[in-house]
Amino acid sequence: MSYIWQLVIILVLTKLGAHLSNKLNFPSVIGELLVGVLAGPAVLHLLAPGTFINYFSEMGVIILMFIAGLEGNLGLLMKYWKPALTVATLGVIFPTVSAALLCAVGFGFAWSTAIFIGLILSATSVSITVQVLKEMHRMNSREGAIILGAAVADDIMCVILLGICVSLFGTGNAAQSQSLWALILPKLGFFILMFVLGKWAVPKFLSLFDKLNASENLTTAAIILCFSFAGLAVALGMSDVLGAYFAGLAISETTYKDALALKVEPIGYSVFIPVFFVSVGLNITFDNLQKDFVFIALLILIAILGKQVGGAIGGKMFGLDWAAANVVGAGMVSRGEMALVVSNVALGAHLIDQNHYTAMIVVTVITTLVAPLILKFFIQRTNTSSANSQKTMKVNEVKS
Structure with a gap:
């Protein structure tokens, strides 16, 4: 099937899937993800992963995280950096240790393999989480800030642990002996570069493009920054979506924020982002599922509970009530591109x-x-908890 018809099928089905999900009171992203499962190799075989879908989906997730940064609040992220770091740390420890013990003790895996499988489950991807937070107007809430901050820290920890494990246990082409500093320094350089470019270069770049006599100057400038930051992130050993997120966050501190959000969102949500959501579902097949059913089911349970419990405890440690702390834990559950990267390296x-x-x-x-x-x-x-608290307060006011 030509790429044109693949795109037509994806766009039609994702909008129908999102519509049905909203009708059933589910997040719209569920419908779009299920389109990938139903239309893909698992069921109908209408679509399959390929070069076109891979490239479009990669651009889709980059733009999605750029939009998240564009709508972000840097002050809020800085305010909650301590709980975010704690949530990330516990969210790495709980699933990694639990999965490693399950594999080594329960299924007799070598410890090197068991640790790597645990590391795969430690990686969080907030691409899907961002969509739910946007739909439910929680992007700039306290919980949203902690989730996004924790996802950044989680990414760094996962990359560093990945490099250490490969250098200690690996035997193939992916295993290259590196010192710890050789692993850490590029990551530190990434954050320094993001800070310098975000504070001084981004506003000047946008101002320069604003003066050009051409159509959609600022929109083009924003897209250039989005993909440039993503490319720099990859060059320094970080996730491309992390670079795109920081590009959006840098623009959110300028006067161009609102105008660009109105321009960039239609580009992402009309074409690229739906392809990304579908591509996730396309990776599902039911081949050999019965043979490994118990193993897969237990790992899914650990993957969900490890992040949920670790994130919730981290949030609770910094004064959140259990309802809000559980939102933070749930926001860390989603896996995605980083887990796939670690799997490929393993x-x-x-x-x-x-x-x-x-x-x-x-x-x-x-x-x-x-x-x-x-x-x-x-x-x-x-x-519900907030509404009940407000009702209680009103009743007490009436009584007094």
Whole structure:
């Protein structure tokens, strides 16, 4: 099938899927993710992962995280950096240790393989979470700021741990001996570069493009910054979505923020972002699922509970009530591109075989499918809790 018809099918089905999800009171992203499962190799075989879908989906997730940064609040992120770091740390420890113990003790895996499988489950992707937070108007809430901050810290921890594990245990092309400083310094350089460019270069770049006599100057400038920051992130060993997020965050501190948000969102949500959501579902197949069913089911349980419990405890440690703390935990449940990256590295370093690689892809995709439902459930609980508190306050005022 030509790429043109693939795009037509994706755009039609994702809008129908989002419509049905909203009608059933589910997050719209659930419908779009399920389109990938139903139209993909798992069921109807209308679509399959390929070069076109891979490239479009990569651009989609980059633009999605750029929009998240554009609508972000840097002051709020800085205010909650301590709980964010704690949530990220516990969110890495809980699933990594639990999965490693399950694999080594329960299924007899070598400890090197067990640790790597645990590391795959430690990676958070907030691309899906961002969509739910936007739909439920929680992007700039206290919980939203902690989730986004924790996702940044989680990304750094995962990349560093990945490099350490590959250098210690790997035997393939992916295993290259590196010192710890060689792993850490590029990441530190990334944050310094993002800060310098974001504070001084981004406003000047936008101002310069604003003076050009051409159509959609500022929109083009924003897209250039989005992909440039993403490219710089990859060059320094970080996730491209992290670079795009920082580009959006830098623009959010300028006077161009509102105008650009109105321009960039239609570009992302009309074409690129739907392809990204569908691509997640396309990775699901039901081949050999029965053989590894118990193993996959237990890993899914650990993947969900590890992040949920770790994130909730981290939030509670910094004064959140349990309702809000559970929102933070649920926001860390989703996996995505980072888990897929770690899985590919583990396969290349001969630390997992093809069967376990497929199992980890299934765990990643199913966890990502379930995450929006969990997040919405806990957000609705906080809304109910808040409403009940207000009612109680009004009753007490009337009595007094």
